[in-house]
Amino acid sequence: METRATAYFLDAPDAPLARRELMLPAPGSGECLVEVRACGLCHTDLGFADGSVKPKHALPLVLGHEVVGTVVAAGPDALRLAGQPVIVPAVLPCGRCEFCRAGRGNACPSQQMPGNDIHGGFATHLLVPAASLVPVDDAPPGFALDELSVVADAVSTAYQAVRRACVAAGDAVFVIGAGGVGSFVVQIARTLGARVVACDVSAERLEMAARHGAEATLDVRDQEPSAVRKQAHGIAGEWKVPTLRWRAFECSGTPQGQALAFGLLARGATLVQVGYSSKPVELRFSNLMAFDATVHGTWGCPPEAYPDVLRMVYDGRVALGPFVERAPMSRINTLLDAMAHHRLARRMILDPAA
Ligand SMILES: [Zn+2]
Numbered sequence: 001m002e003t004r005a006t007a008y009f010l011d012a013p014d015a016p017l018a019r020r021e022l023m024l025p026a027p028g029s030g031e032c033l034v035e036v037r038a039c040g041l042c043h044t045d046l047g048f049a050d051g052s053v054k055p056k057h058a059l060p061l062v063l064g065h066e067v068v069g070t071v072v073a074a075g076p077d078a079l080r081l082a083g084q085p086v087i088v089p090a091v092l093p094c095g096r097c098e099f100c101r102a103g104r105g106n107a108c109p110s111q112q113m114p115g116n117d118i119h120g121g122f123a124t125h126l127l128v129p130a131a132s133l134v135p136v137d138d139a140p141p142g143f144a145l146d147e148l149s150v151v152a153d154a155v156s157t158a159y160q161a162v163r164r165a166c167v168a169a170g171d172a173v174f175v176i177g178a179g180g181v182g183s184f185v186v187q188i189a190r191t192l193g194a195r196v197v198a199c200d201v202s203a204e205r206l207e208m209a210a211r212h213g214a215e216a217t218l219d220v221r222d223q224e225p226s227a228v229r230k231q232a233h234g235i236a237g238e239w240k241v242p243t244l245r246w247r248a249f250e251c252s253g254t255p256q257g258q259a260l261a262f263g264l265l266a267r268g269a270t271l272v273q274v275g276y277s278s279k280p281v282e283l284r285f286s287n288l289m290a291f292d293a294t295v296h297g298t299w300g301c302p303p304e305a306y307p308d309v310l311r312m313v314y315d316g317r318v319a320l321g322p323f324v325e326r327a328p329m330s331r332i333n334t335l336l337d338a339m340a341h342h343r344l345a346r347r348m349i350l351d352p353a354a
């Protein structure tokens with residue numbers, strides 16, 4: 001039986017999303033139909049919508065890749081999921097290739113990303129591969145399930161970035177950009193016992209970071225990178241953390257942030273690039289040689305790591321509530337515009353029923 005969904009389509013780059021019906025077939029083998037409870041609005045959606053990034057699926061495409069919902073129909077081999085509340089990870093790996101077998105499913109070349117490779121979560125329903133869905137039926141009583149939408153990308157991506165850099169207790173962690181993903185890097189690194197310096201251009205975001213795990217904050221607005229470097233290095237030096245245990249996370253997705261993060265590298269230190277910018281940046285790459293330093297890229301999070309992330313969320317070590325704001329999905333075009341003009345203070349989670 002087909003399901004009549006309501007969805008918000010990107011029909012052309014830089015056109016407003018258009019609300020209309022989408023007929024979804026009954027789930028086939030290995031598929032589930034998920035009724036969307038909430039879908040987070042991510043900067044990547046803005047990149048697709050304004051035409052600065054081309055989605056892999058031809059337009060029209062339903063965007064949205066931060067979904068929590070309920071499996072309302074399951075293919076014959078996925079019946080165990082029927083009726084389950086689930087997170088739909090932003091990266092759905094194939095589970096069979098060399099990457100997946102090596103535990104690097106987040107980089108799987110055959111991955112499916114809702115709102116990029118397949119129709120996404122700015123809709124009442126979406127059809128997804130069943131294998132990587134993450135059940136959330138073990139959430140503590142009274143937990144606001146709609147908040148778990150941001151685990152599908154913002155929180156899990158932060159977790160994987162921290163894991164990629166092997167952050168451990170006593171490390172000094174510099175987070176450049178304490179917004180959507182960076183705020184969760186702050187919390188997760190702190191949870192693992194690291195000492196965190198948050199850097200941002202927004203006093204409000206820095207205040208939030210300080211309340212949720214950052215031991216030091218640096219307002220980098222209108223500051224020379226050399227001055228910021230001196231302050232950040234000074235703090236880690238005061239903490240007596242050796243440079244070998246310094247980890248910088250670039251989460252701002254700006255060329256300035258990238259240059260700053262690279263400039264924070266020191267002997268034996270590690271940098272993880274988390275944010276995205278289409279603009280190039282000029283760096284003295286040989287610093288890596290001179291410092292014997294390490295740079296990692298990081299993309300998404302393998303589904304098998306989600307239970308670890310959820311434990312931190314369920315027991316309150318990672319707070320979601322203060323970092324999200326609810327809105328009706330019908331306001332999506334206004335919210336995309338507000339995001340483009342940097343007017344959103346929190347991560348928006350959208351309700352498709354409103
Ligand atoms: Zn995203």
Ligand SMILES: [Zn+2]
Nearest residue numbers: 094097100108
């Ligand atoms: Zn794979």
